[in-house]
Amino acid sequence: MATDSTQVMSNPGLLAHKGGYKAMALVALTAILSLGLLANDTRWIYLLVYVWFGVAYGVLLQYGRFCMASAIRDLFAIKVPRMAVGVMIATALFSITAGLVTVSGYSTFHPHPLGWHIIAGGLIFGFGMIFTGGCASGSLYKTGEGNMGSMLVLLSISFSMALFTDLGSWSNNLAPASWAESALDKGMPEVLTVTDGWFDLFTAGYVWNLSGGTVGDMLGTGNVWIDVFVGNVLLNAILPSLVILVILYMSTYRKGYIRRSKLESLSYGDEMRGIWGMITSSKNTAIAGLGLGIFAGLQMWATGALREHYEIFNFGELLMKMGYSEGLSIQETVFDPGYWYITTQEAQLGGWVMSLFGRDVTDNIFFGLQNGIPNPLINAPLLMSVGIIVGAAILSLSRREFKWKIPSVETAVFAIVGGALMGIGARLGMGCNVGAFFAAVTNGDLTGWIFLAGMLIGGLLGVKAFNVWLNRKSAGDEFDI
Amino acid sequence: MAIKFDKISDGQYQLDVSGYVCPHPQMYTKKALQKLQSGDELSLIFDNPSSGESIIAMCETEGDEIFEREEGNGATTWKIRKG
Numbered sequence: 001m002a003t004d005s006t007q008v009m010s011n012p013g014l015l016a017h018k019g020g021y022k023a024m025a026l027v028a029l030t031a032i033l034s035l036g037l038l039a040n041d042t043r044w045i046y047l048l049v050y051v052w053f054g055v056a057y058g059v060l061l062q063y064g065r066f067c068m069a070s071a072i073r074d075l076f077a078i079k080v081p082r083m084a085v086g087v088m089i090a091t092a093l094f095s096i097t098a099g100l101v102t103v104s105g106y107s108t109f110h111p112h113p114l115g116w117h118i119i120a121g122g123l124i125f126g127f128g129m130i131f132t133g134g135c136a137s138g139s140l141y142k143t144g145e146g147n148m149g150s151m152l153v154l155l156s157i158s159f160s161m162a163l164f165t166d167l168g169s170w171s172n173n174l175a176p177a178s179w180a181e182s183a184l185d186k187g188m189p190e191v192l193t194v195t196d197g198w199f200d201l202f203t204a205g206y207v208w209n210l211s212g213g214t215v216g217d218m219l220g221t222g223n224v225w226i227d228v229f230v231g232n233v234l235l236n237a238i239l240p241s242l243v244i245l246v247i248l249y250m251s252t253y254r255k256g257y258i259r260r261s262k263l264e265s266l267s268y269g270d271e272m273r274g275i276w277g278m279i280t281s282s283k284n285t286a287i288a289g290l291g292l293g294i295f296a297g298l299q300m301w302a303t304g305a306l307r308e309h310y311e312i313f314n315f316g317e318l319l320m321k322m323g324y325s326e327g328l329s330i331q332e333t334v335f336d337p338g339y340w341y342i343t344t345q346e347a348q349l350g351g352w353v354m355s356l357f358g359r360d361v362t363d364n365i366f367f368g369l370q371n372g373i374p375n376p377l378i379n380a381p382l383l384m385s386v387g388i389i390v391g392a393a394i395l396s397l398s399r400r401e402f403k404w405k406i407p408s409v410e411t412a413v414f415a416i417v418g419g420a421l422m423g424i425g426a427r428l429g430m431g432c433n434v435g436a437f438f439a440a441v442t443n444g445d446l447t448g449w450i451f452l453a454g455m456l457i458g459g460l461l462g463v464k465a466f467n468v469w470l471n472r473k474s475a476g477d478e479f480d481i
Numbered sequence: 482m483a484i485k486f487d488k489i490s491d492g493q494y495q496l497d498v499s500g501y502v503c504p505h506p507q508m509y510t511k512k513a514l515q516k517l518q519s520g521d522e523l524s525l526i527f528d529n530p531s532s533g534e535s536i537i538a539m540c541e542t543e544g545d546e547i548f549e550r551e552e553g554n555g556a557t558t559w560k561i562r563k564g
Binding site: 067 | 528534535541543
């Protein structure tokens with residue numbers, strides 16, 4: 001390998017290397033395409049809000065290397081809390097912007113129903129992501145760095161979700177009979193065949209019977225500021241994040257801190273300096289977290305304001321007005337969360353491709369009633385995911401970190417199998433590390449912490465399984481010295 | 482593309498994980514460092530930047546020192562002295 005020590009620590013300007021030009025070209029291309037869309041119809045601004053917030057998320061994710069898989073895996077596998085610390089700081093900061101959006105009346109967040117499926121989904125998702133090397137958002141930004149293994153993970157997640165929500169009649173017997181009775185009671189249109197397919201039975205016969213809410217709702221003081229900032233922000237996000245930071249410090253960072261500081265016993269002030277040192281060593285992740293928090297809050301606000309402007313509740317209504325009716329749900333809606341979300345739109349991509357091959361997925365509640373399968377070119381949240389890839393590519397090109405990486409057979413198998421597990425976990429748990437954890441806990445929804453607990457258990461089991469594999473492999477010649 | 486872990490000379494080792502992405506580089510680096518004696522040096526060759534940040538934090542915690550960093554054509558070489 002050629003090395004050049006003169007390049008060490010060098011920091012050339014953006015246009016001093018090819019990557020900088022490519023990054024600028026990507027920005028220009030995205031801007032030109034956006035302007036073209038607006039020239040066609042200014043109402044595409046609704047979709048472009050998703051795209052450009054996606055680009056911002058991609059830049060921030062790549063900057064902070066923000067990845068929940070890394071947070072959990074590095075903690076258990078190599079006792080490094082860096083990313084976990086960054087995620088906790090991001091959680092605390094995002095809760096404040098989410099709180100501001102909620103009190104302003106522009107929040108688009110809906111709490112998730114509380115049940116066993118949350119922890120089961122988190123567990124399966126957490127186990128899978130250890131093998132793929134990236135969580136749902138991490139795989140997006142890594143794809144933007146040129147990592148084709150991560151692209152494979154995204155495809156695997158997309159199709160496993162679509163296949164899982166479209167399980168055929170053979171899976172009906174795996175659901176309790178009570179689910180079928182309960183699903184029938186819901187009086188859904190026949191076209192949805194709600195008693196056919198495990199995921200439909202699970203949705204209509206189980207999930208719809210559950211309820212959820214935010215900590216702010218539970219407080220119910222009648223004062224929205226107190227409910228949101230004491231309940232959602234302080235009790236559900238900031239205090240648990242601080243407790244987790246202290247646990248991370250005590251269990252991992254403190255050991256190295258004592259050795260470096262050469263102190264025999266630590267005073268309260270020393271401990272506080274140690275915790276601060278741990279936080280600042282995760283500076284990039286924390287800055288990314290702060291940025292993600294601000295942008296995620298702004299996105300909710302921007303989408304909420306556009307809905308008010310166009311007098312709509314859902315992008316599907318706007319698409320109808322613009323003459324696009326194909327791929328909408330029977331309620332004439334599409335998936336339109338209005339905030340940072342990752343997996344549902346990937347499932348739509350899988351479902352849309354399956355429909356191209358003649359498979360009718362619209363008889364499922366997930367596609368037919370809730371989310372639709374719009375053409376990917378007008379699927380706003382999916383274009384947000386594309387925006388994340390583009391944003392990460394822009395920053396990694398300009399930082400000279402972009403590199404095409406073709407996965408080995410081992411990495412490809414891990415990507416496909418791990419991605420499939422992540423997809424199943426995400427659909428069971430109603431989201432991924434972003435939708436089911438990050439967006440949930442920061443909006444006062446306790447189910448986010450339950451999903452995290454599942455991810456931690458799954459992550460721990462995943463690391464143990466990965467170590468077994470590693471030891472088996474390294475018992476051979478390649479690691480024997 | 483295979484992971485290569487070699488003894489170069491007494492107390493000098495080399496681990497090449499280029500081409501590998503998370504979680505391999507950091508997990509193999511941990512494993513390699515466990516095989517070394519205090520004071521031994523490991524040349525680590527990798528091309529996955531996010532693993533690098535995890536490896537820095539791991540070395541800080543364990544007391545291992547990254548004493549030389551070189552950027553090459555698409556890959557990075559770090560020299561780590563086991564603490």
